[in-house]
Every structure is written in structure tokens, then in C-alpha cells.
Amino acid sequence: MRVEFQDIHKDYGRVRANVGINLVLEPGRIYGLLGENGAGKSTLMRMLAGHTQPSRGRVLFNGKNAEGLNPSRALAMGVGMLYQDPMDFPALDVWENFRLGGTKRDKKRTLSRLQELGERFHFRLSPQEKVSELTVGERQQLELLRLLDLGVKVLILDEPTTGISVTQKEMLFTTMRQLARDKGRTIIFVSHKLTEVEELCQEVIVLRQGRLVAKLQSPFQSDELLKLMFGDEHGGTAECPERSQPGEGEFIQLEDVQLLGDKYILPDISLQIRPGEILGLAGLEGSGQELLLRGLAGLARAAKGRIIFDGEEFQGRPYLKFRQAGIHFLPAARLEHGLFPDLSLNEHFHLAFPPRNGGRDNLLPEEGIRKFSIQGQLTTSARALSGGNQQRLLLALIPAQTKLLLLEHPTRGLDHGAGQQVWNHLLGRCRQNTALLFSSADLDEIKAHSHRVLIFYNRQLVADLPNHAISVEEMGRLMAGQGRAV
Amino acid sequence: MSYAARFSLSLGRLAAAVFLSLVFTTLLLLVSGAPPLHTFAILFAGGIGSVAKLGQTIAVWIPLVLCSSALLLTFAPGLWNIGIEGQIILGAIFATGFLRPFPAGASPLVLAGALIAGMIGGAFWAYIAGVLRTWGRVHEIFGGLGLNFVALGLTLWLIFGPWRRPGVASMSGTEPLHPSLWLKGIKGFSLSPVSLVLALLAIFLVIYLLRSTRWGLSLKAVGQNPEAALLYGLKPNKRIVEAMALCGALAGLAGALQVVGVYHRLLPAISSNYGYTALLVTMLASFRPNLIPPICFFFAVLNVGSIQLPLQLKLDSSLSGVIQGVLVLSIFLVHGLEERWQLLRRQK
Amino acid sequence: MFPRILRLGIVFLLVLAVGCAEKPEEKSFIFGMLMVGPFNDRGWSQAHYDAGLYVESKLPGVKMLYLDKVNPADRPGLTLPQVVDDLVSKGARLIIANSDDMKDGIREAAKQHPDITFIHVSGDDVLTKKAPPNLSNVMGRMEYGKMMAGFVAALTTKTGKIGYLGPLINEETRRLASSSFLGAAYAWQQVRKRPLDELKFKVSWIGFWFNIPGVTADPTQVANRFFDGGYDVVISGIDTTEALVVATQKRKAGREVWAIPYDYKGACQGADEVCLGVPYFNWGPAYLTSVKAVRDGTWKQTWEWNGPDWNDINNEDTSGVGFLNGPALSTEVAAKLDSFVQGLATGKINVFQGPIFYQDGTPFLVAGETASDQKVWYMPQLLKGMEGASGPK
Structure with a gap:
């Protein structure tokens, strides 16, 4: 027709x-x-x-x-x-x-x-x-x-x-x-x-x-x-800010961890993460990366193995303990899972930073809005914000003392400029020794920002490689379950 | 939108809904052959026409305000606490149970104890619904409805069984309390100042909790997005159970007041459907606390005034129920029309 | 739009305040009637309502104000003292409360309004000395009506099984069920000449004077169970007409059954095939006397227990209770009923004569003893030979 x-x-x-x-x-x-x-x-x-x-x-x-x-x-x-x-x-x-x-x-x-x-x-x-x-x-x-x-x-x-x-x-x-x-x-x-x-x-x-x-x-x-x-101002290929160098020591260790999800089990994960390290998680949706992020956040239960943060065992502890230890998780769907649609920016800051927890080094609402250039006022509701502003609000709500950041599709649905801003902020945090795990459907994004790449296939971690050791094409093949010529 | 703008918008909506339901009721009256203006006049005069009537109206206003403001607490985290009926009943049962060992009367302290017992009863019943919701994953509407039936069944069993009047097997109620255990009104005024103060305290407490505390903000956050609330460490399940229990406590207080202040005994209809009416009130108020007292007053006027319809006009008193129902439907209609209109405007 | 509505509202309220100030009509006498059920229930409440109309027709200038369905299930939140306040403010000088259930409320109201006269129907506050001086009790000697009902039931039944659809259990209802039984037993033994153990007489209680869905047992179901269980005559003891309705349905389905309603003279209407007759209250004469007395300032506290006018039990100006034969009553049984009524009138027949035993076997009346009013009024148990609960379990 x-x-x-x-x-x-x-x-x-x-x-x-x-x-x-x-x-x-x-x-x-x-x-x-x-x-x-x-x-x-x-x-x-x-x-x-x-x-x-x-x-x-x-x-x-x-x-x-x-x-x-x-x-x-x-x-x-x-x-x-x-x-x-x-x-x-x-x-x-x-x-x-x-x-x-x-x-x-x-x-x-x-x-x-x-x-x-x-x-x-x-x-x-x-x-x-x-x-x-x-x-x-x-x-x-x-x-x-x-x-x-x-x-x-x-x-x-x-x-x-x-x-x-x-x-x-x-x-x-x-x-x-x-x-x-x-x-x-x-x-x-x-x-x-x-x-x-x-x-x-x-x-x-x-x-x-x-x-x-x-x-x-x-x-x-x-x-x-x-x-x-x-438009002309765009210089062609995506340019990313310099990656920081991960710090020393392994502050997070996973030993033979088996995670229980709603729909599936992710078996036998062993992993070490250094402060300031950035890990990109690649895999088709439902391949296991979601569960790993949630398991590290304390939202999915570890049935076996040990999860160690800073020398302390965390497996079996409730989510709040993980949160208090400085672990922060940002889900993929911002408005659906991460924000309160009809609450104001001010209220979001109040909820995120309880006054009594001595969170004085956290942002005041006004500061947060300014520093993260959120297009809105204290009384603006989260629903009224654009996608980019919502993502920036989520970033602003990450507590200052966060040591491990877990992000699902941090730039999904954002345009190029907004995505770039998100990464600028994230990389800034990593320089201050926050470790970062993120999943993305965009392999170029993973390639551009990670120190290490974890690849999931069929609800298993199939590869854990330094960024320089793998190409985007190889990532694609591994995600699809095709073997890799070593 | 500013607070004042939103408030006047709700008020405007309410006015439009009142207008709409008046139109509808007028049509209904014309069809049934009653003179509409006269009918309305009698209805309202029946609620506010004299000091005594005003007293009666306020006596109905008290449980309505208690329940409606209690419901604000459960609506904040997005709960439909339809089980409030049962929570009122449990409050009445607990209060009656507390007073049963004193057939020959007791001090006002015991009366205060009965009110507290009522609050515990209501809170306990609501707690069950809350735990069913958070642990058992039973939606609070179904859990609440079930518990309402159980509560009514429990009342009937008590009235017909262990708490029956000697030698009598009647559903009409238990033996009346000793007059020293009645929450008495001011002379010639069927209204207890204690109840009035408690109701006012309740609504101020709820407004304070929802507007000025982090706990209240957390409730709203849970209502907006339970998953995000979990991520923010707001313990949504705990908040839900707390909101339910507090709501139940206020409803239970209403039930206890029905026993000690109104009927002076336990009877099957002890809740007087105030729980369901309060649900209507809260919806009509678009969950805004400051609209609760006036709407409750309006409903109380209708409730009390409706007696005049059969007395003076030989009309069925269910008309006031019809007005209440139509009002709530109207507010939804006004809401819907508004959205439609905005949609149309946006598309143009 | 909003301010205009507000302004309209204010005007509206002002009109109300000015126009609706309540002014009791002067020079006329107003009495109030509080009925537990609907005024047109074809039962207990309608008998009272009609009596009120009777008073109005007999005494020009007397006006009745009434409120029906005065019970917490139908009118949530309403208390009796409230309604009384309302009636008094509308000028009522005498207030009649027609239900056993209003006992406590009417006593409370009477204490609050010492200058108003109150009548509590079916109560005993005067007997028990709980009544304030402005409160009387009135009741009809329905025992007789119920005996007649039991009498025709026992003469009509083919299966020898009579069901009694009872309301709640208290002294009054035990008394009436027992009277029906005694009437039936008399007919069974003296007229039909059959041994009493061949007569089954079963009482099923629903828990209140009328059906409250979800609270009481459903009288329709209870009546159905009677008929399905081979009980071919059901005597109703409740305020409403379910027994007749169900019996008519069974007739339509080809069953040979009958029912006897209660309370209201016109209850048989529309149930020609099944209605054996109705024992009814005729409150008119008693109310007429009270209204006159209050109006003329001659009222005195009494405890009235009004019997039939034995010259004509169906005389609306004199008889306190009556029994109106129903269309389904055979002429043969009607003739026998007439002589039974004659016997009662002359005192030749007294069914409350010993030996009669309570349900638990203890004696109610020893041989030759006849019952005092007191003993009949305060009936603590059903009688031996009756099936059904005597009291709460």
C-alpha cells in the first residue's frame, strides 16, 4: 500500500x-x-x-x-x-x-x-x-x-x-x-x-x-x-570522558554465590570488584545480569555462597543492611520503579536523605536541583519531568557515601546529550572510588565505559574479561551463546 | 500547581458534583411526585433546624470524621481499607467486652479503658488485613470484606450466644450498659463533648502525620510507588501494616463510641455502615483532609434529616442514601469530564 | 461558576432557616407512633398503624405522627430517644412504641421527657417497677388468639405435624408458642380423640421479629423446611407474612398445605387457598382510651393486658384481640372453632389447666391447677410435647 x-x-x-x-x-x-x-x-x-x-x-x-x-x-x-x-x-x-x-x-x-x-x-x-x-x-x-x-x-x-x-x-x-x-x-x-x-x-x-x-x-x-x-554540533562517533583507573584491593567478593530470582536461578557466581572499578554487564534480557544486580543490592536472595563487602559477610541480610553499607541500585524503568510520580522534587530529596541518619554531607534539595541542572522546582512533581531530568534526579538522589552503584540501562531512552551527562556524573563518582556495575543493551556503551565486561548467556555468567580483551562483535556472539575462539 | 489552586480546584469539583447530584435528585423527586424544594428544605431542616438536631447531626458527624480521617491514612499508601466496617465492629466488641465485668457500673476511668480497648480491637482487626496483604498477598479489599463478614458473624454469635440477655435469644442486642458507663451528653443535647474532642483530635492528628512527618511522607511514597519505596529503604510492608493499624485504631474508637455514647450496648448494626459512608466521604473529598469535616457534616445532615422524609412527607428515607451515592458518582463524572475536556483541548 | 453556586447555597440555607422553623399545630392533639417494621407490613406494625388511623377517625382534631422501620438495621445511627425528641418537638404529647426491642430506649426517653406520656407495647416495666411514672404498658391477650390458631391447625392437619415459625426467644414468644400448642393439643385430644404423642409440634426461631438479611435466619427458608419436612400447617409468630407466601407457593406446586399468619386483621388477603385464619391484635380501643385520657388530663399509669370481648371477639370497638376465619378454613372446622370460642368465653374450657409440664419435665401446673396471669406472662420454658429451643443455647 x-x-x-x-x-x-x-x-x-x-x-x-x-x-x-x-x-x-x-x-x-x-x-x-x-x-x-x-x-x-x-x-x-x-x-x-x-x-x-x-x-x-x-x-x-x-x-x-x-x-x-x-x-x-x-x-x-x-x-x-x-x-x-x-x-x-x-x-x-x-x-x-x-x-x-x-x-x-x-x-x-x-x-x-x-x-x-x-x-x-x-x-x-x-x-x-x-x-x-x-x-x-x-x-x-x-x-x-x-x-x-x-x-x-x-x-x-x-x-x-x-x-x-x-x-x-x-x-x-x-x-x-x-x-x-x-x-x-x-x-x-x-x-x-x-x-x-x-x-x-x-x-x-x-x-x-x-x-x-x-x-x-x-x-x-x-x-x-x-x-x-x-545536527552539526555532534562530532560523529560517541566520545566518552576518560575512564578512571580502578583503585587497589578487592572490596567486593562473591564466592560461589547462587542467586534466587522470581523467575530463575543464577548459579555459581564468583567475582571480585575493586573500588572505582566499572563493570559492564552484557546479555539478552533475562540472561542473568538483572539478577546479579539485584542480588548485589540485597533485593534477591543468595541461596548459597558468600557475598563480602569490605571484609563483612552480607549474604542473607536484608536489603536495608546493603543500603546502609553504601550499596545503591537504580532500576531501568525510572518512573515505574525509581521515582514517585506525584511527589515533588523536594519530597524526593527528603525521602532519599533521612535527616536523622547524619546525612549532612548529602545534598540539600536546592543544591541537588542546581548541581544536576534538573529542569524543575522544589514543588515540581517527578511525573512532570522529562526522561533526562528524571534520570538526573535519580543520580542526585544517590547518597554521597555510596560505595557500590548498580545501574540498569543507565541511558536507556535518553538522547545522546543526556546520556553523555549521565556518564560524566557516573565517571566522576568512580574517580572517588565508587565501584559501578551497569547493564546495557547497547554494546557500544559497554565497550566505551567499562574496565571489565561480564557476559551472560542462558542465565549464566559466561565471560568475565578485561575490556581490551574483547570486541563488540565478540560480545554479541557470546551473548547469543556462540563459543569464542580463544 | 500551587496548593491554593489545587484546593480551589477540588472545591470547585465538589461544588459541580453537588450541583449535578442536586439536579439528579430533583428529577428523581419530580418523578416520584414530591415537591423538590420543599423536600430539600425538610431534609436540611431535619439536620440543622434546631439545636437538638444539630446535636444529633454532630453525633453522626463524629464517627464519620473518625473513620474518614482514618481512611486518609490508608489511602495515602494506596490501600482500599474496605475492612474499616469490621474494624468499627471490633472496636465495639472490644469496648463491650471490656465493660462487661462491670454490670453495676464503674468509674469514668473504666470508660476510658473501654475506649482504649476499642482502639486496640480495631487496630488488631486492621492489622490482620494488613498482614494478609503484605504477607499473604491477599488484596486488602478481599481481606477486608472477608474480615467484615467475620466481624459481623462474631457480633451475632456474641449477641446470640455468650453475651445474650438472660432468658432471651434475640438478635436485637446485648444487655444495656449500666448508666454510669454511658458517655453522656450535655443536658438536652445528645452529644458527648468527649467524643467531639476525640474526633477533632483525630483529624488534626491525621493531618499532622500526613503533612508534617517523614512517616506520612513515606506512606505517600509507598502509595505512589511501592517498588521505589522499597529501594529508598522506606520499608513499604511495615508502613502498610502501620497505616492499617492506626486507621483501625481510629475506626475502633468510633465503634467504641457507638457503644458507650450512642447505643449503650452491642447490637448487630453497631457500625451503622459508617465505614462504607466514610469511604464515600473520603473519595468525595479527593483524599484532601480539609474537605473531610465539611463533607462529613453534609452527610450527617442527610443522615439525620432523612428521618423527616417518612415523618413529614411519607417519602422513603433512603433518598438521603441516594443523594450520597449520586454525589460520589457525580464527583467521578466531573473528574472524568474534566479529563476528557483537557484531552480534547490538548488535541486541538 | 463556583461563587455563584456558593451564593445560591447561602440563599438556600437562609430560606430553610426562616421557612422551616417547626411550629407544632395548635389546638389539635398529636400522638406519635413508633413502629419497628414497615407501616404496611401486613403484620404487627400495620395493626398498630391501622389502630392509629382508627383513633384519628374517632377523635376529630387528633393527629398521628408516625415513623416506621425504627430499628438499627433499617435506620443506622438512629436511637429511640432521638426520634422521641423529634416527635416531641413536633408537638406529640403521647408516644406509643410498638416493639419489645424499644424497651430500654423508650424508658430512657420517658425519663428525659417527664411531661410527655409514653406507652410501651408488650413491655413489663410497670410490673417490674422500672417504669418512670409517665410510662404505661399495653399488651393484648394473644394467648387466646394463638389457642384458636393452634386449635384450627390441629383440626386441619393431615400429617399431624404443625410448624411454628417463631421470632426471637423471650417470655412473650414462649408464651404465645405454648398457647398455640395448648390449643392444638386440646383439639387433637378432645375433638379428634387422638393421643397427644401422635401430634408433632415444632418451633423454629429466626432470631428477630422479622427477617434481617444476614443477621436472622431467613423465615422463607424456615417455612420451606417445615413444608418440605411434612409439616402441613405452619403457624406464624413473626411480624411478617413469609409463612403465607411460602404456603401459597407450595399450593401452586400442588401441595396440600396451610398457614396461619399473625398480628394483622387483613393478613389473609390474597392467600385464599392456604389461609386458615388470623389471630390479630386490635389496638384501636386501647389507644383511643389512652389518647382521650391524656388529652383530658385523666391519664394514669397502668399495665394493661387486654383480652377479647367474649360477646364478639371481632368487634373492632371493644375487643383487644380477635381471630378472623380464613377462606381456607373448612365450615366443619369453623363450626368446631365456634364452640371452642364459646367454651373459652364461658370459662368451660381453660387450656392452661394442669397437669402441664415444662419441656424439661418439671411441672408447670399440677393436676387441677389453673395458671395465674403472672405465670402465663413469665413463661420460662416451652412445654412438654413441643419440639424446639426453650431458650438460648
Whole structure:
């Protein structure tokens, strides 16, 4: 289906999310949609999928004006969107999910249709399994099959490669190519990973500050794309501040620790961490790195082994003891797990720094807001802050005496500049001998900032290597469970 | 938004809701053939028309304020303490139990003891709901409803069994307390100054706790985000149980006051549904403490005034219940309309 | 918008304050009636309500103010002294409280209003000397009505099993259940000439005067259990008409059953197939006397226990209790009932005559002894031959 955007404007109050976008998408092609956070990618795609309406301008499907589009009408007209977090029902079986919203079929027909589609794309889904048992990649595959079964002609994929394995990614890309070539479907691939866009897409559309700044044909120049995405002030490849040298001594030791999580067990971890050392944790989502971070924070129980901080055994102690010992954990989802949406900045500081604990060396709210350049006032609620400001608030709330910082995806969802600020602060802390463990889906980030890299696969720690001893490509292979040529 | 702006917004919403429910009730009255203005006049005069009536209204206001402000404590950490009904009942049971050894009367000290016993009873019942929630992972709505039934069952068993009146097997209630154990009102005024002072103390205590203490802030934090509260070391489970227990204590006090100040005995309907009414009040107040006393007063006026409907107009007194219910629905409707309107405005 | 609403509100309140100051009507006499159940319950409360209307019709210028459903379950938070305050402020000079349950509340209210006259129906505060001087007790001698009910039940039953749907257990209810039993026993032995051990008479108590869902036993279920258990006549002792309703349903389902309601003269209406008749209270004459006495300033404290007018037990101006034959009563049984009533009237028949034993075997009346009022009023147990609880377990 041919999709045409004509002079699309979208305003949210004073924010101009899309400004005068004119764009034609032809059937049978794979488009990459690039842009940093807040560039207007999601707004544009949400309009196409009917979740929101343009303030001005129109969207045409095969030359016909699609006015008053809503999600179900968009789907009926053939626009399907594959979300980063697939919209499925974890409690249902695979086949039941597949049937949802589709043509009415009995179980037998549903199963055969699911099998037929699955075979065509070489997806191996067991229909009777619960969706909650599937990996993110498998859930994506299921959702993809469901959309195809509904007969979508335009397929939008929103950051689809986050959290799936290399093999699954390869399969996804093959499927995309197949769909575009054989079936004439229009595919829009929303991503901020240049390499993937370069690998998959025939054309790339770059948005910046709500405007369409370029529409380029393959092959692409990475430098040029970066410049288009971030403007001229961006110097090209991500530059990171100098890494500090870790201090001496092993202040944290893990001896044959077995950690119990809600969903799985992480066995036999042995690890030494020096003050000021930075460890990057790589692994597909659910491979074990989350549990290690939580275990070190005292949030997951150690069933076996010893956890030693500064010569003291901590296994089996409650979370508060870990916290008092100077261990601080920042979860991935900031607003969901780390902040109190309707409480003010002032209240956050009060909660984080109890007055009686002699935390005088901690920040006063006013200082914190200034020092971390948080765009808000004492009475501003956390909900009202932008992602970058929320992350800076979390950083400001880290107690001064923290000795071990555990971070999940410290820059996820942040744009380049905000991410850089986060790392500036973190590295500053490490220079003061705070050790740092962080997980990230972005292997470049791990490569850029760690002293050591821990790699997880299949709920096991499979590698613990100094940064210089491993390349990003090798990390990717190890994460995918492929052996490493030593 | 500034505090004053938010306050006047809640007030404005409330006014709009009152207006809406008045319109609805007027329609209802017209349909049932009663003159609306006259009906409202009688209803309100029945609640505030004389000093004695005002006294009665305040006597209803007291347990409502106790329960509503108690509920603020549990709403802060995001708990729906529907079990407050049972907590009132347990307060009444404990107070009655405490006074049973004194059939021939006793000193006011014993009376004070009964009030404390009531608070312990309510707190104990709420503590169970809190522990069920934090340890047993039973949602407090289900735990609370279950405990309400158990509390009512316990009352019935006591009234029909161990605490029955000699030679009588009736659900109507236990033997009345000795008059020296009644919390008496001022002459000609069915209202005890002690109860009034206790209710006022309760609401000020709750406001102080929620506004000016770290404990209160922690409760709000737990309500906002339990996971983050855990990370901040705020001990969410402990906070939840504490909030429940304190709420239960105040509800239990209300129950004890029902026994010593109103009915002078234990009866099955001892809670008078004040717990459920208080839930409505708290929702209507959008969980703002300073709106609790006026709304409780309004509800008390409706409760007391409703007797006039059958007396004077031969109308069913459930009309006042209808008004209360419609009010709460209206406030949600106003809230919803407001959001819709803002959404529309944003989209334009 | 908000300030305007506020202003409207203030105006509204002012109008109220000015317009609604309560002014008791002058020159007329007002009496108040507090009923435990709905005024139209076709039972206990309606009998009182109708008596109030009767007084109004007999004495021009007398007006009744009433409040029904005066019980904590129906009107949460309401206490009896409060309602009394209200009635007094509306000008009531005499207040009638119609429930056993109001005993303590009405005594308290009477003490608070020494210048107002109170009547507590079914109570004994005057007997026990607990009553302040402005409080009287009134009750009807329902024993007779209940005997008649028991009498027709025993003559009608085919299975020999009579059920008694009892309210709560106290002296009054034991007395009435026992009277029904004695009436039934008389009919069974003297008229049907059968041995008493072939008659089953079972009492099931629900726990209150009427159904309070979740608190009392459900009378509908209790009645159903009776009929399903082979009891083909159910005598109701509660304020409401569940026994009749259930019996009618069973009739529709082809079962041959009957029921005897209670309290209210018109209770049989609409239950033609099953209603054997109703023992009822006729409060009108007693209330008329009291209202007149209070109005004329001649009232004196009494403990009244009003019996039927034996010349015509159904005379609405003279008889305190009555028994109205129901449509389902056979003419044959009706004739026998007439002679039974004749016997009672002349004193030839007295079912409260020994030897009668309590349920636990101890003697209630020795051979030849007849019961004093006191002994009947304060009935401590059910009688031997009756099945069911005598008191709380």
C-alpha cells in the first residue's frame, strides 16, 4: 500500500512534535526511520497507526484520505504496528493470542493457520505454550504472525531488535526482506541503531526536531546520518570522558554465590570488584545480569555462597543492611520503579536523605536541583519531568557515601546529550572510588565505559574479561551463546 | 500547581458534583411526585433546624470524621481499607467486652479503658488485613470484606450466644450498659463533648502525620510507588501494616463510641455502615483532609434529616442514601469530564 | 461558576432557616407512633398503624405522627430517644412504641421527657417497677388468639405435624408458642380423640421479629423446611407474612398445605387457598382510651393486658384481640372453632389447666391447677410435647 503524508503538523500544547512533514512510502520497500529521542519518530508512526490525529495535514492510503483514523480502523485498512514491548496477553496460550482480533476460527483451524504461517517464516512457536514463557523475540514473532494473518500491508516496527538474540534478529530481518520483496508490503523500521538500518533498509528517513531532514537511498554514510540526526554540533562517533583507573584491593567478593530470582536461578557466581572499578554487564534480557544486580543490592536472595563487602559477610541480610553499607541500585524503568510520580522534587530529596541518619554531607534539595541542572522546582512533581531530568534526579538522589552503584540501562531512552551527562556524573563518582556495575543493551556503551565486561548467556555468567580483551562483535556472539575462539 | 489552586480546584469539583447530584435528585423527586424544594428544605431542616438536631447531626458527624480521617491514612499508601466496617465492629466488641465485668457500673476511668480497648480491637482487626496483604498477598479489599463478614458473624454469635440477655435469644442486642458507663451528653443535647474532642483530635492528628512527618511522607511514597519505596529503604510492608493499624485504631474508637455514647450496648448494626459512608466521604473529598469535616457534616445532615422524609412527607428515607451515592458518582463524572475536556483541548 | 453556586447555597440555607422553623399545630392533639417494621407490613406494625388511623377517625382534631422501620438495621445511627425528641418537638404529647426491642430506649426517653406520656407495647416495666411514672404498658391477650390458631391447625392437619415459625426467644414468644400448642393439643385430644404423642409440634426461631438479611435466619427458608419436612400447617409468630407466601407457593406446586399468619386483621388477603385464619391484635380501643385520657388530663399509669370481648371477639370497638376465619378454613372446622370460642368465653374450657409440664419435665401446673396471669406472662420454658429451643443455647 502506498502511504502519503501531506504537510503533517502535530502540536502537543506548545511542543511541536511534527512540523510540515511530506513523505511518500511505496509498497515493497523497507524504510528506516531515524532520529534521536524526541525527534518526532513515534508521533509520526502513532499517527499512521491511528493512535493520534494530526493537528494539520493529512495521511493518504493509496491516494485516499484517511480521515478520523483510530487504531482499529487503521488496522482494518492494513496498518499494523509491532511495538517494542509486544501487546500480547501473557496469561494466554500462544494460539489464543494468535486468534485475538482475527477472523473467527475454531482451535483446530487456528492451530493449522499458525503452523502454516510459522513454517513460511521458519518461526518455531509451540502453540500450547503460555505467552509468559516466551522470550521477547518469540513474542515479537508471534505478534508479527498475528499481524500478517490480519492482512497488514504496512508494517511498522518500533525498535524491534532491543532484547532479542542475534539469531532472532537475523530471522526477523530475513522475514522483513521476504515480506517486502514477495508480498509488496511497506515496512517501516524505527531504530536508532545505525548499523541495523544500514544492514536492512533500502531507504532511510531522518527526522530532527519534528522536521523531515533527509530521505536517502542505500548505501548510507554513517557519518552523514549521524550529522543529520544530531545536527552539526555532534562530532560523529560517541566520545566518552576518560575512564578512571580502578583503585587497589578487592572490596567486593562473591564466592560461589547462587542467586534466587522470581523467575530463575543464577548459579555459581564468583567475582571480585575493586573500588572505582566499572563493570559492564552484557546479555539478552533475562540472561542473568538483572539478577546479579539485584542480588548485589540485597533485593534477591543468595541461596548459597558468600557475598563480602569490605571484609563483612552480607549474604542473607536484608536489603536495608546493603543500603546502609553504601550499596545503591537504580532500576531501568525510572518512573515505574525509581521515582514517585506525584511527589515533588523536594519530597524526593527528603525521602532519599533521612535527616536523622547524619546525612549532612548529602545534598540539600536546592543544591541537588542546581548541581544536576534538573529542569524543575522544589514543588515540581517527578511525573512532570522529562526522561533526562528524571534520570538526573535519580543520580542526585544517590547518597554521597555510596560505595557500590548498580545501574540498569543507565541511558536507556535518553538522547545522546543526556546520556553523555549521565556518564560524566557516573565517571566522576568512580574517580572517588565508587565501584559501578551497569547493564546495557547497547554494546557500544559497554565497550566505551567499562574496565571489565561480564557476559551472560542462558542465565549464566559466561565471560568475565578485561575490556581490551574483547570486541563488540565478540560480545554479541557470546551473548547469543556462540563459543569464542580463544 | 500551587496548593491554593489545587484546593480551589477540588472545591470547585465538589461544588459541580453537588450541583449535578442536586439536579439528579430533583428529577428523581419530580418523578416520584414530591415537591423538590420543599423536600430539600425538610431534609436540611431535619439536620440543622434546631439545636437538638444539630446535636444529633454532630453525633453522626463524629464517627464519620473518625473513620474518614482514618481512611486518609490508608489511602495515602494506596490501600482500599474496605475492612474499616469490621474494624468499627471490633472496636465495639472490644469496648463491650471490656465493660462487661462491670454490670453495676464503674468509674469514668473504666470508660476510658473501654475506649482504649476499642482502639486496640480495631487496630488488631486492621492489622490482620494488613498482614494478609503484605504477607499473604491477599488484596486488602478481599481481606477486608472477608474480615467484615467475620466481624459481623462474631457480633451475632456474641449477641446470640455468650453475651445474650438472660432468658432471651434475640438478635436485637446485648444487655444495656449500666448508666454510669454511658458517655453522656450535655443536658438536652445528645452529644458527648468527649467524643467531639476525640474526633477533632483525630483529624488534626491525621493531618499532622500526613503533612508534617517523614512517616506520612513515606506512606505517600509507598502509595505512589511501592517498588521505589522499597529501594529508598522506606520499608513499604511495615508502613502498610502501620497505616492499617492506626486507621483501625481510629475506626475502633468510633465503634467504641457507638457503644458507650450512642447505643449503650452491642447490637448487630453497631457500625451503622459508617465505614462504607466514610469511604464515600473520603473519595468525595479527593483524599484532601480539609474537605473531610465539611463533607462529613453534609452527610450527617442527610443522615439525620432523612428521618423527616417518612415523618413529614411519607417519602422513603433512603433518598438521603441516594443523594450520597449520586454525589460520589457525580464527583467521578466531573473528574472524568474534566479529563476528557483537557484531552480534547490538548488535541486541538 | 463556583461563587455563584456558593451564593445560591447561602440563599438556600437562609430560606430553610426562616421557612422551616417547626411550629407544632395548635389546638389539635398529636400522638406519635413508633413502629419497628414497615407501616404496611401486613403484620404487627400495620395493626398498630391501622389502630392509629382508627383513633384519628374517632377523635376529630387528633393527629398521628408516625415513623416506621425504627430499628438499627433499617435506620443506622438512629436511637429511640432521638426520634422521641423529634416527635416531641413536633408537638406529640403521647408516644406509643410498638416493639419489645424499644424497651430500654423508650424508658430512657420517658425519663428525659417527664411531661410527655409514653406507652410501651408488650413491655413489663410497670410490673417490674422500672417504669418512670409517665410510662404505661399495653399488651393484648394473644394467648387466646394463638389457642384458636393452634386449635384450627390441629383440626386441619393431615400429617399431624404443625410448624411454628417463631421470632426471637423471650417470655412473650414462649408464651404465645405454648398457647398455640395448648390449643392444638386440646383439639387433637378432645375433638379428634387422638393421643397427644401422635401430634408433632415444632418451633423454629429466626432470631428477630422479622427477617434481617444476614443477621436472622431467613423465615422463607424456615417455612420451606417445615413444608418440605411434612409439616402441613405452619403457624406464624413473626411480624411478617413469609409463612403465607411460602404456603401459597407450595399450593401452586400442588401441595396440600396451610398457614396461619399473625398480628394483622387483613393478613389473609390474597392467600385464599392456604389461609386458615388470623389471630390479630386490635389496638384501636386501647389507644383511643389512652389518647382521650391524656388529652383530658385523666391519664394514669397502668399495665394493661387486654383480652377479647367474649360477646364478639371481632368487634373492632371493644375487643383487644380477635381471630378472623380464613377462606381456607373448612365450615366443619369453623363450626368446631365456634364452640371452642364459646367454651373459652364461658370459662368451660381453660387450656392452661394442669397437669402441664415444662419441656424439661418439671411441672408447670399440677393436676387441677389453673395458671395465674403472672405465670402465663413469665413463661420460662416451652412445654412438654413441643419440639424446639426453650431458650438460648
